[in-house]
Amino acid sequence: MNFLPSLRNLVSAYQAFERYSAPDLKAMGLTMTQFDVIATLGNQPPMTCKELGEKTLVTKGTLTGVLERLEAKGILERKTNPEDARSQMIGLTEDGQLLFEKVFPAHLKHLDKAFQKLDTEQLKNLQESLNLIKNIF
Template identity: 30%
Template sequence: MKEAAQTAAIGPADFVDGVLAQWQQEKPALDTRAMGTAGRLKRSAALMQRQMDQLFARYDLSSWEFDVLATLRRAGAPYCLAPTALFSALMLASGTMTRQLQQLENRGLVCRIANPQDARSLLVQLSENGLTLIDEAIEAHTRNLQHILSPLSDAQRTALDQGLSALLPMLEQTS
């Protein structure tokens, strides 16, 4: 219980503290530190996603739609990518991407244009409506993330970012 008490002294008890306390009672010798870190990461990501989804809904976007439009936008003018580059950047299966692109095209947010370097393929490009929408949504998204992370001090955010920056490449290598 010492670990949960230390966490509680640092800040308010959270859901994961309760889980760790249960494990401490049931298996006192079990080292649950990694479980605590992973549990907090997973729970934080899920709760952040819920808040992001609420914001995206204000723009009539789902999370995947936002991701597609943002990926095209950050590619730079002319905001255009080959479907394979797009689904690779988003880590989606090509079949899933095809359906999603059709939905975005039906809404007038993207269009498919001929690939000047390969007449057999098409490129996906942001439409004017898509560009306007993602430019508005990305501004709101960054403000939303700043708000979500505002309880952390600058030093805490930096330390968290540095820790995750060290962990992520190792996880990406094993995936």
């Protein structure tokens, strides 16, 4: 079980990322999950709930509640899928797109402050290592 130290470091790294990222999003009135959904839908055509779930880091159970709250705020809308009436197409409203255009670049700028501490080679190695982990599962 020599993977346990690596697993601990992976979890600790994600927790550190959340501690850095979440307050910035909270100041913009969003949770990390809401931001993930808005960032995924921004500048994209509407998509099904299944597609959205596959493109975000949000589980299906959590996604339903997040979509309901964002819809109630007027940030996204759901329409019947013209190709399959059993599913819905989810997209940003005009206000949602404006929100995306405001918060997405602002949050990327915030994240860039941290990631600037890594040089190009370190970023490349990090990406390769994370892909290795992802692909073993």
